[in-house]
Amino acid sequence: MTALDIAPRPLELDEAAARAYVERGARLRAATPAEAAPELATIATGIRRDVLTTIQAARMGHVGGDLSVTDLLVTAMWGTLELDPFDPANPGRDRFILSKGHCAAALYSTLASCGFFSRERLSEFMAPLSPLNGHPNRVKVPGVETNTGPLGHGFPVATGCALGAKLRGETWRTIVVLGDGEMQEGSNWEAAMTAAHYGLDNLTAVVDRNRLQQGARTEDTKKLEPLDDKWAAFGWEVRVIDGHDHQAIKEAYAPSTTGRPVAVVANTVKGKGVSFMEDRVEWHHKVPTDEQVRLALEELSR
Amino acid sequence: MTAVAEQTPTFDCRIDFADELITLARADERIVAVCNDSVGSSNLVKFREEFPHRLVNVGIAEQDLVGVAAGLANAGFIPFVSAAAPFLTGRALEQIKADVAYSDRHVVLCGQSPGMAYGELGPTHHSIEDISWMRAVPGLPVVVPADPAQTRAAVRWAAASGRPAYLRIPRFKVPAVTPAGAVFETGRATRLAEGGDLTVIAVGTMVSRALDAAALLREQGVEARVVNMTFVEPLDVAEVVAAAEETGVIVTAEEGLLSGGLGAAVAKVVAEHRPVPVRMVGVPTFAPTGSTSFLLDHFGLNADGIAKAAREALGRS
Numbered sequence: 001m002t003a004l005d006i007a008p009r010p011l012e013l014d015e016a017a018a019r020a021y022v023e024r025g026a027r028l029r030a031a032t033p034a035e036a037a038p039e040l041a042t043i044a045t046g047i048r049r050d051v052l053t054t055i056q057a058a059r060m061g062h063v064g065g066d067l068s069v070t071d072l073l074v075t076a077m078w079g080t081l082e083l084d085p086f087d088p089a090n091p092g093r094d095r096f097i098l099s100k101g102h103c104a105a106a107l108y109s110t111l112a113s114c115g116f117f118s119r120e121r122l123s124e125f126m127a128p129l130s131p132l133n134g135h136p137n138r139v140k141v142p143g144v145e146t147n148t149g150p151l152g153h154g155f156p157v158a159t160g161c162a163l164g165a166k167l168r169g170e171t172w173r174t175i176v177v178l179g180d181g182e183m184q185e186g187s188n189w190e191a192a193m194t195a196a197h198y199g200l201d202n203l204t205a206v207v208d209r210n211r212l213q214q215g216a217r218t219e220d221t222k223k224l225e226p227l228d229d230k231w232a233a234f235g236w237e238v239r240v241i242d243g244h245d246h247q248a249i250k251e252a253y254a255p256s257t258t259g260r261p262v263a264v265v266a267n268t269v270k271g272k273g274v275s276f277m278e279d280r281v282e283w284h285h286k287v288p289t290d291e292q293v294r295l296a297l298e299e300l301s302r
Numbered sequence: 303m304t305a306v307a308e309q310t311p312t313f314d315c316r317i318d319f320a321d322e323l324i325t326l327a328r329a330d331e332r333i334v335a336v337c338n339d340s341v342g343s344s345n346l347v348k349f350r351e352e353f354p355h356r357l358v359n360v361g362i363a364e365q366d367l368v369g370v371a372a373g374l375a376n377a378g379f380i381p382f383v384s385a386a387a388p389f390l391t392g393r394a395l396e397q398i399k400a401d402v403a404y405s406d407r408h409v410v411l412c413g414q415s416p417g418m419a420y421g422e423l424g425p426t427h428h429s430i431e432d433i434s435w436m437r438a439v440p441g442l443p444v445v446v447p448a449d450p451a452q453t454r455a456a457v458r459w460a461a462a463s464g465r466p467a468y469l470r471i472p473r474f475k476v477p478a479v480t481p482a483g484a485v486f487e488t489g490r491a492t493r494l495a496e497g498g499d500l501t502v503i504a505v506g507t508m509v510s511r512a513l514d515a516a517a518l519l520r521e522q523g524v525e526a527r528v529v530n531m532t533f534v535e536p537l538d539v540a541e542v543v544a545a546a547e548e549t550g551v552i553v554t555a556e557e558g559l560l561s562g563g564l565g566a567a568v569a570k571v572v573a574e575h576r577p578v579p580v581r582m583v584g585v586p587t588f589a590p591t592g593s594t595s596f597l598l599d600h601f602g603l604n605a606d607g608i609a610k611a612a613r614e615a616l617g618r619s
Contacts, residue, residue, distance in 0.1 A: 156401075163358065164379055
């Protein structure tokens with residue numbers, strides 16, 4: 001079969017999954033962080049398993065960052081924001097933007113879990129003509145707010161979404177998740193100034209602080225520390241947390257109480273959940289063998 | 303030298319841009335202006351006075367400027383991003399590609415003071431590359447109004463199009479060249495003068511100078527057709543092919559870099575459809591020090607220069 005033989009199929013709503021998301025998501029949003037945490041952890045484990053099989057099928061991907069960001073994604077989309085898989089363009093929806101777009105496998109797996117499209121379609125990740133490109137495309141993937149991939153793009157766009165809500169007098173929230181290496185892009189600091197200047201307390205910027213970038217440790221490449229002080233100096237309310245503790249994440253995603261935008265510095269482990277991948281730079285975009293996937297899934301079923 | 307320019311009133315199109323934007327904003331609350339400390343240079347002071355909350359100033363930060371505009375479009379607004387053309391198109395090129403064009407967001411990018419409008423400030427502030435750069439972004443219309451009427455029409459068109467666009471708003475004063483009742487449609491050129499010996503295809507500040515060149519050529523017994531190719535992208539292919547077939551020689555004229563601009567776009571169509579001699583008048587390289595007027599003459603971007611290129615193309619130099 002050649003690429004020309006494949007008719008690209010648009011991604012369509014998974015109605016049963018979407019119904020489940022609407023019901024269960026409402027419950028998890030309303031629950032206290034402590035109450036919601038165990039269930040969010042269960043969902044996150046499922047997402048990690050889907051990430052591994054998705055990358056296994058594609059033979060490509062960014063597994064390390066996918067696994068470090070999973071808990072941040074799941075807690076945002078299942079435990080905090082009100083998304084609408086039945087009407088992804090619903091004007092009043094909350095906005096979620098993954099600025100570190102190379103972790104598309106984690107984003108797609110989480111969007112599928114919410115019913116934006118069927119989980120089965122994850123097997124098309126990066127296949128010829130698939131809507132599931134290596135980096136997210138909003139025109140092709142319902143639930144994606146803006147096309148990301150080149151770093152330093154999602155944050156300014158999220159700032160515009162939050163500013164738009166203010167200008168319209170609307171109450172929707174915007175959460176943007178950034179890679180820590182991505183904070184080396186200057187455009188992010190332009191956005192940080194804009195959001196603080198406009199008092200965008202409806203915006204939360206989350207840094208997936210796994211301390212590794214493509215080639216080496218962030219601190220050996222271009223130092224980010226003291227990262228929390230940098231955010232504070234830019235006029236943000238800063239919350240430093242364990243980015244794998246669902247209770248802490250949900251608490252950190254609570255709305256601002258200071259009138260300032262909120263920066264969550266989430267300390268994470270690249271490759272989290274798979275022992276032989278954890279905190280190892282080579283797993284930025286190394287593809288696991290079938291045997292490694294088997295071992296990883298075994299760890300994730302314990 | 304440029305007879306029309308000396309005898310007829312000329313206009314700074316930024317004024318018409320801002321005035322039309324205010325008129326539209328009164329009728330459509332989705333319209334917002336987004337700028338980078340460019341309120342004055344974009345002539346948006348009156349807009350801010352009337353709609354203080356609908357003018358977003360992100361400060362001197364062009365990447366953020368375009369990203370924030372894409373976010374405002376996500377939030378249901380129609381942002382008109384207004385900034386000096388060199389910084390808007392150069393500094394934020396990847397945001398224009400990824401956040402606006404590839405994300406298919408209805409953001410109107412308004413490059414102010416393009417070409418060599420900043421004269422003595424030099425090539426850092428000149429925007430001779432913008433047409434080429436914007437042409438290289440897939441699916442992004444590149445619109446170069448030639449006078450106040452076209453500037454107003456372009457603003458109305460862009461607001462209603464539902465798609466991203468790049469508008470190149472002249473600052474260097476130009477005379478009115480658009481006939482009353484002229485239509486303004488996507489990819490549609492306007493024929494301003496008839497002639498059977500060659501066609502001059504021009505954009506922006508060069509359109510009135512192309513008309514002056516046609517007058518000069520007429521004195522020399524050469525009849526030139528003059529076409530205002532308002533849309534460099536999508537190009538009016540039929541008009542280019544008609545020029546090649548019916549007049550046999552084409553001269554292009556633009557206040558922009560010769561690599562990848564209007565001339566290159568026209569030459570591609572000519573090469574593919576109907577090969578005929580083409581001469582390109584434009585800016586070949588970074589400019590020396592001088593006023594806009596001086597630099598336009600320096601590079602032959604005037605009636606004499608266009609007429610000379612026409613005679614060369616006709617083999618009558």
